[in-house]
Amino acid sequence: MKIQSVHALQIFDSRGHPTVEAIVELENGVRGRGLVPSGASTGSHEAIELRDGDPARFRGKSVFRAVAHVDGEIARAVVGRDAFDQAAIDDRLVRLDGTSDKSRLGANALLGVSMAVAQATAAARAVPLYESLGGGAGTLLPLPEIQIFGGGKHAHGRIDIQDFMVMALRARTYEEALEVTFNVYHAAADVMRGRGGLAGVADEGGYWPNFDRNEDVFEALLAAIVQAGYTPGREVGLSLDIAATDLFREGHYELGREKRRFTSEQFSALLLGWMEKYPIVSIEDPMAEDDWDGWRRMNVAIGRRCQLIGDDHFTTNLARIDRGIAAGTANAVLIKLNQIGTVTETLRAIRRTQAAGWLPVVSARSGETEDAFIAHLAVATNAGQLKVGSFSRSERMAKWNEVLRIHQHLGARARFVGAGIFSEHGITLPSR
Numbered sequence: 001m002k003i004q005s006v007h008a009l010q011i012f013d014s015r016g017h018p019t020v021e022a023i024v025e026l027e028n029g030v031r032g033r034g035l036v037p038s039g040a041s042t043g044s045h046e047a048i049e050l051r052d053g054d055p056a057r058f059r060g061k062s063v064f065r066a067v068a069h070v071d072g073e074i075a076r077a078v079v080g081r082d083a084f085d086q087a088a089i090d091d092r093l094v095r096l097d098g099t100s101d102k103s104r105l106g107a108n109a110l111l112g113v114s115m116a117v118a119q120a121t122a123a124a125r126a127v128p129l130y131e132s133l134g135g136g137a138g139t140l141l142p143l144p145e146i147q148i149f150g151g152g153k154h155a156h157g158r159i160d161i162q163d164f165m166v167m168a169l170r171a172r173t174y175e176e177a178l179e180v181t182f183n184v185y186h187a188a189a190d191v192m193r194g195r196g197g198l199a200g201v202a203d204e205g206g207y208w209p210n211f212d213r214n215e216d217v218f219e220a221l222l223a224a225i226v227q228a229g230y231t232p233g234r235e236v237g238l239s240l241d242i243a244a245t246d247l248f249r250e251g252h253y254e255l256g257r258e259k260r261r262f263t264s265e266q267f268s269a270l271l272l273g274w275m276e277k278y279p280i281v282s283i284e285d286p287m288a289e290d291d292w293d294g295w296r297r298m299n300v301a302i303g304r305r306c307q308l309i310g311d312d313h314f315t316t317n318l319a320r321i322d323r324g325i326a327a328g329t330a331n332a333v334l335i336k337l338n339q340i341g342t343v344t345e346t347l348r349a350i351r352r353t354q355a356a357g358w359l360p361v362v363s364a365r366s367g368e369t370e371d372a373f374i375a376h377l378a379v380a381t382n383a384g385q386l387k388v389g390s391f392s393r394s395e396r397m398a399k400w401n402e403v404l405r406i407h408q409h410l411g412a413r414a415r416f417v418g419a420g421i422f423s424e425h426g427i428t429l430p431s432r
């Protein structure tokens with residue numbers, strides 16, 4: 001099925017910032033569209049999102065050049081090609097850009113088109129995206145990793161640590177995992193109201209972190225879990241994204257709120273202390289992206305008792321994932337389409353992660369859209385986990401809701417192993 005036309009427009013993401021929407025039309029008139037997300041706590045090895053940089057327009061954030069690249073060069077390169085050969089189209093896009101970081105045409109331009117091709121082929125096959133992307137092999141519904149408090153760059157540094165999340169460890173179904181999260185999320189509002197600290201939400205829908213110390217957040221989170229009727233560490237585990245790259249300055253880790261400064265060794269010791277004290281089942285980016293020694297040290301110290309995820313550390317980049325596998329720096333990889341810039345490269349990153357016996361965690365960005373592509377990606381690849389920010393705001397709920405629809409569509413073929421995904425990969429959470 002040949003591609004008939006390709007075009008793009010500037011739309012806006014959940015922060016109200018400009019982003020790219022690409023539309024691909026096939027020769028039979030069927031269309032697909034791809035809406036590109038955007039991060040705030042970005043890794044320096046991510047593919048480059050092209051922004052116009054004109055301070056007179058959208059504070060420099062407009063994406064009119066990326067849109068023009070889709071309408072011009074990219075359209076000329078892919079019109080007439082077979083949409084069903086996603087890998088060939090994506091390889092063509094990568095070669096057309098010609099740079100190692102996709103900075104010429106922009107990863108936002110390339111990814112919009114790549115996602116739109118995937119959507120158009122699913123529509124042409126008259127099947128949902130997860131089925132088309134996974135060739136029918138995707139049946140595993142993901143365990144959600146859901147933010148309760150949002151800090152770091154998503155809350156203007158109000159608290160240092162970025163994501164305080166929960167995982168429903170004993171949920172037997174995806175629906176039950178959402179129900180547990182619902183209970184904890186709303187109990188957290190009650191806890192904050194009780195402390196006089198309820199003040200809206202941060203960028204990903206988690207509560208605004210009105211706290212003085214990072215450890216105060218743990219206490220509030222534990223209180224919310226208990227108030228919701230659960231035992232921390234039994235039914236509900238804690239999951240953190242330290243986003244440590246943002247805390248790393250001049251060779252040191254800084255907790256700015258607490259005016260504390262650490263060497264790499266001291267910082268990993270602090271985090272390991274938290275892991276002793278609190279029921280943390282997953283930790284992401286505990287060390288800065290290029291602190292390879294720190295990552296190795298953390299991985300050795302954690303062993304197989306917790307999930308250790310590299311986000312800025314790997315940036316969904318095969319070369320960095322390979323290096324991490326060889327060096328033993330983690331046991332899981334955060335997967336973000338726009339860190340690498342095409343669907344095919346993202347699928348390869350997931351497959352490489354799985355082939356190493358590691359866990360892929362499909363993730364949204366802090367700047368999201370109504371596009372629910374990642375819900376399909378998680379199921380298509382049997383990734384087993386999905387991270388989308390919190391349990392509010394429609395750009396987040398669109399993804400959680402889409403998994404519910406996929407469940408309906410899969411019917412009896414749907415599988416859910418929940419936190420069993422950890423033991424299946426040799427990670428044994430301490431029993432509580």
Ligand code: 2PG
Pocket residue numbers: 038039040041042162163204241243311334363364365366367389
């Ligand atoms: C992350 C994401 C989502 P951002 O760090 O994992 O929480 O944030 O999209 O800003 O990189």
Ligand code: MG
Pocket residue numbers: 241243284285311312334
């Ligand atoms: Mg992260």
